[in-house]
Amino acid sequence: MDAAQLSPTGRVILGMIALGRRTGYEIKQLVDHSTRHFWAASYGQIYPELRRLEEGGLIKGRPEGSGGRTKIAYELTPEGSRALYDWLSSDAPLVFEMRNEGMLKLFFSDVAPETKLAQIRAMRSHYERQRAELHAIGKDPSEMTTGPGMTLDLGLGLVEWLIEWCLKAEDRLATAATGGVKA
Amino acid sequence: MDAAQLSPTGRVILGMIALGRRTGYEIKQLVDHSTRHFWAASYGQIYPELRRLEEGGLIKGRPEGSGGRTKIAYELTPEGSRALYDWLSSDAPLVFEMRNEGMLKLFFSDVAPETKLAQIRAMRSHYERQRAELHAIGKDPSEMTTGPGMTLDLGLGLVEWLIEWCLKAEDRLATAATGGVKA
């Protein structure tokens, strides 16, 4: 199993284990607090994938009987490290997918022009929520040249740009509505 | 069938028909030249969905026997118009999904720091390609307050911001690599 055959979720899992996360539960936690905005994962994917990765020899799990119910801590095998590294250094075409219902509505908004303002406001409020979440994550200010740090910087800059765009668009619409005369 | 039950692809189809597109083929064409970057659709979705929408009474198709093979031109029924309008003016939570493998690699890049520069360059080259495509679409300069025009403006601004971010990040990394001394 090399990088080319590594499933999308498999890559996230390998990466998270490399960052020190051990159990499926912990992986899900970290995904929800970090990569979620640009790469999500659900339990329904994570647990079956952990099993597949172990069958493929990329990770090795051992039950930790710390008193309670068995929890399984995974770590990378040498092959797993190599697969992760191969993926990271591969120049295969990247997956860039997006489904943005806000933009879709905007695209069709000429059909109902009076809804435009509300749509942009809805979009802005989404990104403002996202900004707040990212700020919460960013409490501990990691270096801008570390992976998670860079990603956070990118994400925050992006949502801030989007919020600015919305504000300007709202302004433009308001001006247009009052016949070009600023209120 | 009201807006709440309208499937994602159904919304795109309804919108495209409202914008004047009639056949499944034409809808796919327009999607590929416009909404693709923030909302894609494949034939495998479009044709079955056209049938479902017709069964639901939202659109009505009639075969156009312009000589050759029957092609089917659809138009909105009054209920279809209403469903589209309902969706556009609804304040139900919006779908915002993203899978960005570039950011994912960046997130894990501390595992292989020497790949960082290449990753950011790959990301930039993706967005530069996208910018070129958007510029090609934007040949006819539509008003910034029309739906497609606004969306194009938003998309272009976004990719330009991303390209700038990449350039700055590349700079920062290059500087860090030479021990803080600019080359």
Next chain:
DNA sequence: AGGTGCATGTAACAGGTTACATGATTAA
């Protein structure tokens, strides 16, 4: 005694892509 968080897991479903099959029209 009950709620919350840790922890694992699966079955049913939804949504979408890819590859293929088919065939007419049009331009070189």
Next chain:
DNA sequence: TTAATCATGTAACCTGTTACATGCACCT
């Protein structure tokens, strides 16, 4: 005649979500 473009359609597959089931540990 051949290639490209217009045009419709489906079956197999893949990926992922949602909702549920289970149960321990810890706090109040």
